[in-house]
Amino acid sequence: MKKLVLAAALTAAASTAFAGAPAEPIIEAPVIVEETQSSSGGIILPLLILIAVAAVVAD
Template sequence: MKKLVLAAALTAAASTAFAGAPAEPIIEAPVIVEETQSSSGGIILPLLLLIVVAAAVSD
């Protein structure tokens, strides 16, 4: 009977020792912020070129 109680006590002690295992740390990916260009910046040059060509053709 003593061996059965001792085995039960050791089993209970061993199961609680591993019950609170530390969790793996959660590492978040770094956030990358890229600067964007204004959409109007790419259209101004072609519009100016079109105005210059139209003025040259009309003369």
């Protein structure tokens, strides 16, 4: 009787372990957020530096 119960328990455990094929994982694409800059964003800093240098040289 013990062997029958043990065999039934092992069969039940094995059948649930191999119940189906593993599903493919769903991988979502990462969200890329880009910050937009104004067209004059790259020229402001050099102009400020040029004005500061001109002010120092003028003194």
